[in-house]
Amino acid sequence: MMLLIFAAFFAVLGIVCILIPFHIGMTGICLLLLAAVLAALWLLKRKNAPKVWGRILIALTALSMTVIFGAMAAIIVQGRDDVMPEKAPQFVVVLGAQIHGDQPSLTLKKRLDRAYEYLTEHPEASAFVSGGQGPDEQQTEASVMSAYLTARGIDPSRIVEETEASDTRENLLFSAELAKERGIDTGSVLIITSDFHMPRAKYIAGKLGMTPYGLTSDTWPWILKVNYQLREVFAFVKAWWKAR
Known part of the structure; x- marks a missing residue:
């Protein structure tokens, strides 16, 4: 009976995570999957099924969780600032994220604050801000x-808008095309994005023939960071599959 109670609890919690507008849907999906496993174990026990089936289900669930949590740990380790080379990359890209009207979301604001710090410390540097217009957005993320x-004091001449990208690969590819038009070397790239996003962004940049370096912004609150790290595990697999 306890298995069924826990299954119901995780199912309700998963549905709440999916329905509330806090962008933690991936966490909700995983909770629903866990609820399904618990319900299946309860059903196997109720039907007096051979114990081996329950053990197989538990083993597969434990293996899946080990792989996922291991991948999340790798994202944490890889989502740190890189040591910059003696000659900093000329090509600097700030990756877009969700906007609310004409204001950046908290995640995007943190990326931009990190970009502001870098541009202030390197007055000779320019940055490509990359992000198109999503279906629920009133203007492009880049704008x-x-x-x-600009409102924080960065000269507009140091900012190049890339307004067509709809995913991370396009962010980097389209920005590189604009950079080449301006005679900027794209052999190496400094990527500014969130900690959870950095490993995949660097992987994609490498597949595009660039040597990537990263400056990361923190993600807050913690529940969002955990959810985004979880989502990135599956997004990374998708990126790997597309790049084969």
């Missing part, structure tokens, strides 16, 4: 990013 940095 909001540019306006935010």
Whole structure:
């Protein structure tokens, strides 16, 4: 009976995570899967099924959780700032994220604050802000990013907007095309993005023939960081599959 109670608890919690507008849907999906496993174990026990089936289900669940948590740990380790080379990359890209009207989301604001710090410390540097317009957005992410940095005092001439990208690969690819048009070397790239996003962004940049370096922004609150890390595990697998 306890198995069924826990299954119901995780199912309700998963549905709540999916329905509330806090972008933790991936956590909700995983909770629903866990609820399904517990319900299946309860059903096997109720039907007096051979114990081996329950053991197989538990083993597969434990293996899956080990792989996922291991991948999340790798994302944490890899989502740190890189040591910059003696000659900093000329090509600097700030990756977009969700906007609210004409304002950046908290995640995007933290990326932009990190970009502002870098541009302030390196007055000779320019940055490509990359992000198109999503279906629920009133303008491009790049335009909001540019306006935010300009409002903080960065000269508009140091900011290049890339407004067509709809995913991380396009962010980097389209920004590189704009950089080449301006005579900027794209052999190496400094990527500014969130800690959870950095490993995949660097992987994609490498597949595009660039040597990537990263400056990361922190993610808050912690529940969002955990959810995004979980989502990135599956997004990384998708990126790997597409790059084969």
